[in-house]
Amino acid sequence: MSTLARKQGVGAVIWDYLTTVDHKKIAILYLIAGGFFFLLGGLEAMIIRIQLAVPNNDFISAGFYNEVLTMHGTTMIFLAAMPLVFAMMNAVVPIQIGARDVAFPFLNSLGFWLFFFGGVFLNLSWFLGGAPDAGWTSYASLSLASPTHGIDFYVLGLQISGLGTLIGGINFLVTIINMRAPGMTYMRMPMFTWATFVTSALILFAFPPLTVALIFMMMDRLFGGNFFDPALGGNTIIWEHLFWIFGHPEVYILVLPAFGIFSEIFATFSRKRLFGYSSMVFATVLIGFLGFMVWAHHMFTVGLGPIANAIFAVATMAIAVPTGIKIFNWLLTMWGGSIRFTTPMMYAVAFIPSFVIGGVTGVMNAAAAADYQYHDSYFVVAHFHYVIVGGVVFALLAGAHYWWPKMFGKMLDEKLGKVTFWLFFIGFHLTFFIQHFLGLMGMPRRVFTFLPGQGLETGNLISTIGAFFMAAGTIVLLANVVITTVKGKRVGNDPWEDGRTLEWAVSSPAPEYNFAQTPLVRGLDAYWIEKMEGKKGLTPAEPLGDIHMPNPTILPFVMSLGLFISALGFLFHNDYGWGLPVGIIGLLITLVAMFFRSIIDDHGFHIPKEEVMEAEKKGAGA
Amino acid sequence: MHVEEKLTPETFPAEPEKATLEGKNKFLGFWFFLGGETVLFASLFATYLALKDSVAGGPSGKELFQMPIVFLATMLLLTSSLTSVYAMHHMRNFDFKKMQLWLGITVLLGAAFLALEIYEFTEYVHEGFKFSTSAFSSAFYTLVGTHGVHVAFGLLWILTLMIRNAKRGLNLYNAPKFYVASLYWHFIDVVWVFIFTVVYLMGMVG
Numbered sequence: 001m002s003t004l005a006r007k008q009g010v011g012a013v014i015w016d017y018l019t020t021v022d023h024k025k026i027a028i029l030y031l032i033a034g035g036f037f038f039l040l041g042g043l044e045a046m047i048i049r050i051q052l053a054v055p056n057n058d059f060i061s062a063g064f065y066n067e068v069l070t071m072h073g074t075t076m077i078f079l080a081a082m083p084l085v086f087a088m089m090n091a092v093v094p095i096q097i098g099a100r101d102v103a104f105p106f107l108n109s110l111g112f113w114l115f116f117f118g119g120v121f122l123n124l125s126w127f128l129g130g131a132p133d134a135g136w137t138s139y140a141s142l143s144l145a146s147p148t149h150g151i152d153f154y155v156l157g158l159q160i161s162g163l164g165t166l167i168g169g170i171n172f173l174v175t176i177i178n179m180r181a182p183g184m185t186y187m188r189m190p191m192f193t194w195a196t197f198v199t200s201a202l203i204l205f206a207f208p209p210l211t212v213a214l215i216f217m218m219m220d221r222l223f224g225g226n227f228f229d230p231a232l233g234g235n236t237i238i239w240e241h242l243f244w245i246f247g248h249p250e251v252y253i254l255v256l257p258a259f260g261i262f263s264e265i266f267a268t269f270s271r272k273r274l275f276g277y278s279s280m281v282f283a284t285v286l287i288g289f290l291g292f293m294v295w296a297h298h299m300f301t302v303g304l305g306p307i308a309n310a311i312f313a314v315a316t317m318a319i320a321v322p323t324g325i326k327i328f329n330w331l332l333t334m335w336g337g338s339i340r341f342t343t344p345m346m347y348a349v350a351f352i353p354s355f356v357i358g359g360v361t362g363v364m365n366a367a368a369a370a371d372y373q374y375h376d377s378y379f380v381v382a383h384f385h386y387v388i389v390g391g392v393v394f395a396l397l398a399g400a401h402y403w404w405p406k407m408f409g410k411m412l413d414e415k416l417g418k419v420t421f422w423l424f425f426i427g428f429h430l431t432f433f434i435q436h437f438l439g440l441m442g443m444p445r446r447v448f449t450f451l452p453g454q455g456l457e458t459g460n461l462i463s464t465i466g467a468f469f470m471a472a473g474t475i476v477l478l479a480n481v482v483i484t485t486v487k488g489k490r491v492g493n494d495p496w497e498d499g500r501t502l503e504w505a506v507s508s509p510a511p512e513y514n515f516a517q518t519p520l521v522r523g524l525d526a527y528w529i530e531k532m533e534g535k536k537g538l539t540p541a542e543p544l545g546d547i548h549m550p551n552p553t554i555l556p557f558v559m560s561l562g563l564f565i566s567a568l569g570f571l572f573h574n575d576y577g578w579g580l581p582v583g584i585i586g587l588l589i590t591l592v593a594m595f596f597r598s599i600i601d602d603h604g605f606h607i608p609k610e611e612v613m614e615a616e617k618k619g620a621g622a
Numbered sequence: 623m624h625v626e627e628k629l630t631p632e633t634f635p636a637e638p639e640k641a642t643l644e645g646k647n648k649f650l651g652f653w654f655f656l657g658g659e660t661v662l663f664a665s666l667f668a669t670y671l672a673l674k675d676s677v678a679g680g681p682s683g684k685e686l687f688q689m690p691i692v693f694l695a696t697m698l699l700l701t702s703s704l705t706s707v708y709a710m711h712h713m714r715n716f717d718f719k720k721m722q723l724w725l726g727i728t729v730l731l732g733a734a735f736l737a738l739e740i741y742e743f744t745e746y747v748h749e750g751f752k753f754s755t756s757a758f759s760s761a762f763y764t765l766v767g768t769h770g771v772h773v774a775f776g777l778l779w780i781l782t783l784m785i786r787n788a789k790r791g792l793n794l795y796n797a798p799k800f801y802v803a804s805l806y807w808h809f810i811d812v813v814w815v816f817i818f819t820v821v822y823l824m825g826m827v828g
Contacts, residue, residue, distance in 0.1 A: 103647040166658060174651040178643070204654055208662035216669070219764060224754030226678070227669065227764075233676025233757035238669055245665075598779070599786045601795065 019552035021105035022512055026112050027091035027407060031400075033116050034083030039474070040123070041080050044072035046471055049431070053464040055452040065448035066133035067150065071123075073136030074154065077250070078161055079119040081388070084396045085257045086111075086168055089196045091407050093172065095503040095510055096190045098181025098519045098526075103174040105550040106597070111168035113560035118161025121564055125153035135446060137247070140228035140239035144220060149571060152221055156567035159214045160560070162207050169203030172196050181502075182541040183521035187281070190501045190525075191267075191274060194281050195260025198288040199253050205292065206249035213242035222570060237302060244295035252291040255387065256284060258395030259326060262348045265402055266330050268498050269345040270337025273525060276329040283322035283329075290319045300371045309368040316366035323359055327352060342496065343417030347398035350425050351390060358386030361436065376446075379439025385432045397424065397477070405495040409508045410488030416480040420473045427469025434459045434466075500525035505538050513547045513607060516616050544613065546606040553602070555593050562589030629793060634716040639801035641794050652802040656809050663813050666768060667820060670761045674825070678756035683825030686746055692822045695738045696814065699773075702731035703811040706804045713800055718791040721800070725784055728807065732777050739770050762821065769817055772810050779803050 008016065017025060047068050051059045060068065094102055102108050125131040130148035132138065143151040176189070176197045189197070217239065219225030226232035228239055267274040274280060296304060296312040330352060339345070361383040365371050374380055397420070404412045438459045443450060450456050494504040505527040506514060517540035523529050530538055566586025573579030627633075635641040640649050674683065709724035743763070753763045780803050787796050 104651060107651075170651050170654045170658070173654050174647050178647050178650060204658045205661050208658050209665045212662055212665035212669070215764065215768075216760075219753075219760060225760040225764070226754065226757045227673070227760055229757070231678075232755075233673065233678040234760075235672060235676075235757070238672060242665060242669075595782060598782050598799075603795070 016552070018557050019109075019554045021101075021109045021550045021552055023090045023094050023102050023105070023108055024407070024510060024512070026108050027087045027089075029112050029116075030083045030087035030090060031407070033112075033119065034080055034087055037075050037079035037119055038084065041072055041075035042471065042474060044068045044075065046467060048072060049464040049467040051448060052450070052460050054461065055450050055457055057449055060448075062448040063133065066135075066446075067131035069446060070132045070135050070138075070150075070154075071126075074122065074132070074158070075119075076388075077136060077254075078158060079115075079122070081254050081392050081396070082165060083112075083115055083119075084400075085199075085254060085392075086115075086165075088192075088257065088261060088396070088399045088403065089168075089172060091403055092503055093193050093196050094175060094179070095406075095506060095514055096193045096501050097176060097179060097184050098502050098515060098521060099175065099179035100514045100518070100547065101179075101550065102171050103179055104171045106553060106556065106602070107167050107171050109553070110556035110559060111164040111171065113556045114164025114167065114563070115161045116164075117560040117564040118157045118159070118164065121160060121567055122153055122157030124568075125150050125157075128153075137243055138217070138239075139243075140217065140220070140236040143217065144228055144236075151217070152571045155214050155217045155221065156571055159211065159218070160563050160567060162210055162214070163563075164560075165203055166207045166211075169200040169207070172200040173204065176200070181515075181518050181521050184526070185521075187278065188521055188524045188526070190260075191263035191277070191280055191284075192257070192260035192501075194284055195256045195263075198284050199256045202249045202253045202256070202288050202291060206246045206253065209242045210246035213239055213246070216242075222574065237299075240299055240302065241295070244298045245292075248295040248298065249291045251387070252287055254392045256287065258392045259284065261395040261399040261402070262330065262351055264501065265344045265348045265398055266333045267525070268402075268496060268500055269340045269342055269348070270334045271340075271498050272333055272337040273500075273528075274329070275332040275335075276325070277524060279325055280329055283325040286322040287319060290315060290322070294319065297366055297368075297371075300368045301375045306368075313366050313368040317363055320359060320363055327356060340498070342401075343412070343414055343421055344398040344402035346418060346421045346425075347394045347401075350421070351394045351398075354386060354390030354394065354428070357433075358383060358390050361386065374439065376444055377439035378435045378443045378445055381445050382432050382435035382439060385435070389428055389432070397421075402496075403503075404484075405491045405508050406503055407509060408485070409490055410484050411491055411495055412484050413480050413488075416476055416483070420477045420480065423469050423473030423476060427466045427471075427473060430466025430469060431463050432466070434462045438463070494527075500528040502526050502538070505530070511615055513549065513612065516547075516612050517544055518542050544609055546609050547612055548604055548606055550604045551602055555597050559590045559593040559597075562586050562591075562593060565589065627794065629716065631716040634714075634792070635794075636714065638714065638716075638792070638794055638797035641797070645794065645798035645801075648798045648802055652805055656805065659809065663765075663768070663816070666761075666765045667816065670765045670821065673757040673761040676757040678758070680755035680759060681746075681749060681751045682758070683762070683821070686749065686751055687822050687826050689822075689826065691738060691742055692818065695735050695742075696818050698731050698735045698738070699811055699814050702728045702735070703808055705731065706807045710801065710804050713792065713797060716792060721792070722784055722788070725780055725800075729777055729780055729784075732773055732780075732807075736770065736773050736777065739766070739773075743767075766817060766821065769810065769813055772806075772813070776803070776807050776810055780807070 017029060020026060047060060048065070051057050051065060090108070094100070128149065130150045132143070132146070132150035132154035133148070134142035134146055134151060138151060138154060176193060180189070216225065216227040220227050220229065226234045228234045228236045230236065263274055263280060294312055294316045296308060297316045300309050300312075341349075361379070365374055365380065365383055401412050401417050404410070438456060441455055443456050450460070491508050493507055495508060496504070502519060502521075503510070505519070519526065519538035520541035522539065527538065563586060566583050569579050569582030569584070569586055571579070573583055638645070640646050705724050705728045709721045709728060712720040712724060751759055753759060783796070783799055783803055
């Protein structure tokens, strides 16, 4: 049954990835799919910037601009940033805690395929009558009035992919609680694992409100519901509350893993233990907790009243405290360290001032009275791009370079990596810094063009030039990936030479069972401790033996495909006769797949001890 | 302990649902899932409370709700929660037949509840209270209907488990499955207690 070291044809490789339940392969799937959507979202961003390069531009029409703008935001948040975060988590977290796999390998695969089909469904809208055009927040007053099926694609696509995210969150919670190696206590977990843990808890509690909001919107648009229709007693503010009860924690769902990635990188390339580890853990948990009490700061201008605004303003500003703790801890990790400026470290160092700018404008926005000025202006656009690009995208790029050798066994080229970094870093600040001032000068967000003679020309032109820098950086990164894949040399366990955590103790890429023997963890930075004592490997916690592995399965793919078909049917059920039956057939496909999952026993299989020993010998020789 | 081990009442562990790593994972993961479900229903309840007086000229809760049928439904579902506890008691004692019997009773009670709910909904529709009548009607049907869908799914799930394992009896592979299904059933019951209070009792008073 073992698939170790076997040459495969193309068809077999595709089948392998369709059915895999191995967290490392699922990480690659997330990386490819998330990377694809990142390029798509980037392309949409370029269209936006070209349209806004000069006043009165007619590169695209106003209606198409709304679609591109909506899809840029939605794609970047749900289909690029989230899955790329999940790619990092899947690639690293199980190995960091000394586990052979996640708690629910089947659900891991299901989570990916749900996200994938949800994303494809959302993008089908381009070809089937028009994309959603009510902004990524899709406020009900706008989206109920949208004439095309775009919003329906948004609602059903996000529902499917959101389900996948929720499943992924539960999986990582249980994995981190139940699957840690002996000695891996909570306070010895690497920061990235801690960040994943807190993020997963946020996912668990933040996604259900989105699910409910999307159900309401689906009912209103497709099945005659009246949740948001004031004429029949509905209330559009309900959407705003539910959306932001999800939407604000979502920001932390994205940025906490980014903090985790940078914490690993700072410690590794400063060749020092992370400064203030326990305060970092505390700050992460506190940010996660506070993240749920600030959603109404997105709604200061709705008219909730001065008391509500004041409470949410103060809660929002309070988040600056744990975030500040983190910033100082990173600075003090570098202080006195023997720093190496590798590509990941460049992103990490650049992240600090970039993210602090985003944090400062965040506190400015949090002042409710002042927010009436900033609201719906380019100031807000600048703010959230500083935190999402300066925080999350920098972290994802840093993490991709940092863990690339662990995922693929080859180092990305450092020279090209630095070219990417400089292009992206300069482009990012060129694009977004000026937007603060455009906003303060009165340029509203989400407009498809502006007039000449209002002082907005230079700023917008600079912003567009910056976007081209970022696009160039991305192209260099793609070239780097291709060159590395074709020409790169195989690397050993610890290609950065300063790895501290368990993932650097196993071969690159890790064998499918991760650890031949479950390691005994003797402290924080478990691998570093062993290296400092002059040992080559980890201290094993068990004798060599047969290794239990989960079976591959196609069922997650089928379940997700069922929901995809079902969504397509229900979306068109008011227009075509085939809609309703197709919708029901799709649901039945999913239910039948679930039924088979329930009745077929799945005990997994064992890799015999001899095969493990042979693979380990080969791995050590490479 | 190994999953496929043949067990006797003497060797069967005290907490069979958590005797294997897979069982432990399922147990914990399912509790987390119920945590997410709680937030889901909390959002539905909050919306219902916000919209319950928005009848838009249609019937209100006070005019619609009938105590006898709702009370009967509540009693059926509460009793089914009790019978599922009996089933789990017998599971821990490795008494497969009695477990199946009590699960069977649970399913019957659940099905009766569901039948009453369907009857209730059709009555409302006959009285002109459709899903699209008002914001209140949409919120009512979505909240109570989501619960009803959970009941239906729970029935299918427990039935599948009963039939699948009818011949081979209990082992450490299926014990966690039975256990989390019963957890799910309790959760459905707890949600109904809130629906009974917030939707029906509060609806009939005010």
